[in-house]
Amino acid sequence: MVKNISALIGHDDVTKLVQFDVPDGEPGFWDKQYKFVVAGEKPVRRLDGMEKVTGKAKYTYDIYRPNQLCAELVLCPHAHARIVGVDASKAEKMPGVRGVMLAENLDAAMFAGWIIAMVAADTIQQARDAARSVLVEYDAQDFVVLEDDAGKDDNPIRKPSSGNPSIKGDVEKGFQEAFAVHEAEYVTQTTPHNCLETHGCVAEFKNGELTVWFSTQSLWSMQQAVAGYGGMPLNKTRVITEYMGGGFGSKLFGEQFADMCVKMAKKIGRPIKFMANRYFDSVACGNKPAAKMHVKIGAQKDGAFTAIRADCLNYPGFSGGASVATPFRSHYECPNIYTQETNVYTNTGLSRPFRAPGRPQGSFGLEMAIEELCMKMGLDPYEVKIKNVDVSPLDPRKYQFEVGAERFGWKKKFKKHGSDAGPVKTGVGCAVTYWGYSGDPGGAVCRCTLFMDGSAEVAIGCQDLGTGFRTMAACTAAETLGIDVQRIQVLTGDTDIGLVGPLSGGSKTTPTVAPAIKSACYKAQQKLFGRIAGDWDAKPEDIVCRENAVFNKENPEQKMPWNEAAQKVGSNMIVALGEHIPPPDVEGIRIGTGLRGAQFAQVEVNVETGKISCKKVVAVQDCGRAMAKAQAESQICGGVIQGVSYALFEDRIMDSVLGRQLNPQMEHYKILNAMEAPDIEPILIDVFDPVNCASAKGIGEPPHVPTAAAVACAVCNAIGKPIRSLPITPYKVLEALYGERR
Amino acid sequence: MPDKKGNHSEIPDGVSRRSFLKGMGTGAAILPALGKTVEAADLENRFGPEPAPITLTINEKIYHLQVEPRETLIEVLRNRLNITGTKVVCDNGSCGACTVYLDGAPVYGCMMLAVKAQNKQITTIEGISQNGKLHPVQEAFIEADALQCGFCTPGFVMSMAKVFEENPKASLIEVKQGLAGHICRCGAYAQIFKAAENVSKRNGG
Numbered sequence A: 001m002v003k004n005i006s007a008l009i010g011h012d013d014v015t016k017l018v019q020f021d022v023p024d025g026e027p028g029f030w031d032k033q034y035k036f037v038v039a040g041e042k043p044v045r046r047l048d049g050m051e052k053v054t055g056k057a058k059y060t061y062d063i064y065r066p067n068q069l070c071a072e073l074v075l076c077p078h079a080h081a082r083i084v085g086v087d088a089s090k091a092e093k094m095p096g097v098r099g100v101m102l103a104e105n106l107d108a109a110m111f112a113g114w115i116i117a118m119v120a121a122d123t124i125q126q127a128r129d130a131a132r133s134v135l136v137e138y139d140a141q142d143f144v145v146l147e148d149d150a151g152k153d154d155n156p157i158r159k160p161s162s163g164n165p166s167i168k169g170d171v172e173k174g175f176q177e178a179f180a181v182h183e184a185e186y187v188t189q190t191t192p193h194n195c196l197e198t199h200g201c202v203a204e205f206k207n208g209e210l211t212v213w214f215s216t217q218s219l220w221s222m223q224q225a226v227a228g229y230g231g232m233p234l235n236k237t238r239v240i241t242e243y244m245g246g247g248f249g250s251k252l253f254g255e256q257f258a259d260m261c262v263k264m265a266k267k268i269g270r271p272i273k274f275m276a277n278r279y280f281d282s283v284a285c286g287n288k289p290a291a292k293m294h295v296k297i298g299a300q301k302d303g304a305f306t307a308i309r310a311d312c313l314n315y316p317g318f319s320g321g322a323s324v325a326t327p328f329r330s331h332y333e334c335p336n337i338y339t340q341e342t343n344v345y346t347n348t349g350l351s352r353p354f355r356a357p358g359r360p361q362g363s364f365g366l367e368m369a370i371e372e373l374c375m376k377m378g379l380d381p382y383e384v385k386i387k388n389v390d391v392s393p394l395d396p397r398k399y400q401f402e403v404g405a406e407r408f409g410w411k412k413k414f415k416k417h418g419s420d421a422g423p424v425k426t427g428v429g430c431a432v433t434y435w436g437y438s439g440d441p442g443g444a445v446c447r448c449t450l451f452m453d454g455s456a457e458v459a460i461g462c463q464d465l466g467t468g469f470r471t472m473a474a475c476t477a478a479e480t481l482g483i484d485v486q487r488i489q490v491l492t493g494d495t496d497i498g499l500v501g502p503l504s505g506g507s508k509t510t511p512t513v514a515p516a517i518k519s520a521c522y523k524a525q526q527k528l529f530g531r532i533a534g535d536w537d538a539k540p541e542d543i544v545c546r547e548n549a550v551f552n553k554e555n556p557e558q559k560m561p562w563n564e565a566a567q568k569v570g571s572n573m574i575v576a577l578g579e580h581i582p583p584p585d586v587e588g589i590r591i592g593t594g595l596r597g598a599q600f601a602q603v604e605v606n607v608e609t610g611k612i613s614c615k616k617v618v619a620v621q622d623c624g625r626a627m628a629k630a631q632a633e634s635q636i637c638g639g640v641i642q643g644v645s646y647a648l649f650e651d652r653i654m655d656s657v658l659g660r661q662l663n664p665q666m667e668h669y670k671i672l673n674a675m676e677a678p679d680i681e682p683i684l685i686d687v688f689d690p691v692n693c694a695s696a697k698g699i700g701e702p703p704h705v706p707t708a709a710a711v712a713c714a715v716c717n718a719i720g721k722p723i724r725s726l727p728i729t730p731y732k733v734l735e736a737l738y739g740e741r742r
Numbered sequence B: 001m002p003d004k005k006g007n008h009s010e011i012p013d014g015v016s017r018r019s020f021l022k023g024m025g026t027g028a029a030i031l032p033a034l035g036k037t038v039e040a041a042d043l044e045n046r047f048g049p050e051p052a053p054i055t056l057t058i059n060e061k062i063y064h065l066q067v068e069p070r071e072t073l074i075e076v077l078r079n080r081l082n083i084t085g086t087k088v089v090c091d092n093g094s095c096g097a098c099t100v101y102l103d104g105a106p107v108y109g110c111m112m113l114a115v116k117a118q119n120k121q122i123t124t125i126e127g128i129s130q131n132g133k134l135h136p137v138q139e140a141f142i143e144a145d146a147l148q149c150g151f152c153t154p155g156f157v158m159s160m161a162k163v164f165e166e167n168p169k170a171s172l173i174e175v176k177q178g179l180a181g182h183i184c185r186c187g188a189y190a191q192i193f194k195a196a197e198n199v200s201k202r203n204g205g
């Protein structure tokens, strides 16, 4: 059984009325006519704010289990070595040491930081002492740690792997038709995630069950992973991630240290805690990989692109990939596009997804190429960029661009490249973002429980890595039920809840979970309204609750406060489950192909010292409809801050002689701080897109995509010279202005 | 010179400035200074390397415990006393996450040995709310959504509370200077500044 609904879709500026089917018993769609009361309206206090500001929140890092041992790793100091032998006999006899375990794959170490062994001891000091006393004999091998030394063809580590090119139209023809063509190479750096809570876990076997507190973005796949490590059935394996100090993509995977922790905990019979130190976290727990992009772009006289070509080399470490070419294909309209990617390997820690994997790199190459093309042609890059996103009126891109430019004051601020007087020159830049919509149909099952006192509970087996997921869940439930958010309790962060949820990656948590919550809450409330409908001689689906008042839509005289209605719940509670069931993909009811956004950055560059400061960023972003506005804005600001930090400061430096990272400690690895933070103006633009019943899309990654590119374009605009590699340092500014030997 | 194969003299992992200084610090306490003879009393007062008794006053409570002399104040708080609000992030004085007060002055707890914190009043994030009421800075953080993962938050709160204790109407630039030693990886700075503005305004600034 289905019911047909009509909905007003589109964005603030352009809308369209459409009709589609939803399954009977499922909620309708929050379209443009539906005004939010709770969700996305006034700022809602973060649900776990209290625990976090008082220091009461217990992160994995804070877990202490009775009788717990501390673990430390023995790491290979060489970039590439054969392991001849390991002698742990001395370490085993040291005070407090309860066990030493050798890693499984000990033939060769592929980078400095490779795990050799784990030591468990009563205190962390004892574990560290013992780890230092494990003797390892290495046979050091040739290695390559610098991208420039890693040949595209003759690489001693591993043969580079080339992907098939992605081809649209005919780029050669496109370049012939162009009025102007620009071609250059753009280079980005490697940056570790540096989540403030490092990677780690606590493993405990008790009463025949395994419990692992794990700083992870993926509760459920971790349950499978640790059950495998411990040889335990899944129904006796529990993973808990109540609070988490950031992940940004680096904590999506099973971990060798967790495997060793679990196995040792089983063998020794005591809980074991391992938290990575900053060194290990930096060298071995993931990074945003470097890339070299050879970019060619052509445009007609008016700025319309005729062809884009990008040949990309990704440097993901000793294995893995990067996918930096996506932005060249998806950010702007162009009839002829050719992209190709090759992964080139080095003896460094492997890359992992980092907030929109590959996109910030590609965005930098693409937007800088456009910037330089505009500089050559004497065009305003804003005019050129907006021309190339002007597709259909329902697509929000052009509108977003206009709103952002207006708020930023682009028309007033833009001057010809390098024309500001100085010595402190101001410059502006803009860039767009794109993220494919990625909710997982069936990827979450949520439970809503209504209680007779008018309170409600929603449960989801998911994790809040700091994104505000809990708050988003509460707001969605409160909006659906039409009651205050304070009445909602959210259960999450524990596989024992027994309800599957998505991993927190690909910005898919909200678009998967919000519709499931809406569905569960709607169904639970409909059960309750079924008990009122008889008295009112009404149909349950005509009864609604808004702002704590229950009434009959057909006869608004019939009404009662929510508290009174909730008494009909009785002492048995009302429980319902919900899932994300996407509306059918009917032709014409989808808006664009994903999430869009645009950012505008303003920088000041001192041409005497080379110092660059990012002053302001205006970030326009679509996330469908924001379920929790304040937290969604925080996500935008966070993406921007990491983008500015990436553009101006962060850089993993490898020593080509030692083969090791020179700056694994935060003491030497520069991250943007309070003094360097720009003024940020986040602008959420509602897009009413029936991808799910809540019109919810994820916002974790898209705002991080264009920031570095916008900052780089702004620097180019300020000094009139392109800087083609990240990070943009004072040295590079002076070099660009005055040549290599000033 | 090490050769290209990396066969060079070993550099121990993660030698940070702090562990070097720590080594120096404790060393100085047990070794005779050059050119001087050791006083008998010094040997009696010799401390470590095995655990030794110390007394700490934390959030107005007195704790007697055994620690190794090389343990930092934060290690002792967290690992020996399970007072875990304060975090260690960089462990070498570059991020501010471990900020606590010593006799009312903010210090990086990761850079200080626990033995050195004896006879001082130690205040941690758990101790700055009074009579179960949140400190105004804590309240402002929640209100402005000045936290995401919250891992940096205890440190930021401690430093900002100190800024406003010294100047209740502190300006934004004073706040930024007071927070310059802190890093928020999630990038909550805009909201943190908003929280500061609200506190300052409420104080008539």
Ligand code: FES
Binding pocket: B087, B088, B089, B090, B091, B092, B093, B094, B095, B096, B097, B098, B099, B108, B109, B110, B111
């Ligand atoms: S942990 Fe002490 S300053 Fe970073």
Ligand code: FES
Binding pocket: A196, A245, A246, A466, B146, B147, B148, B149, B150, B151, B152, B153, B183, B184, B185, B186, B187, B188
């Ligand atoms: S809130 Fe996550 S580091 Fe600041």
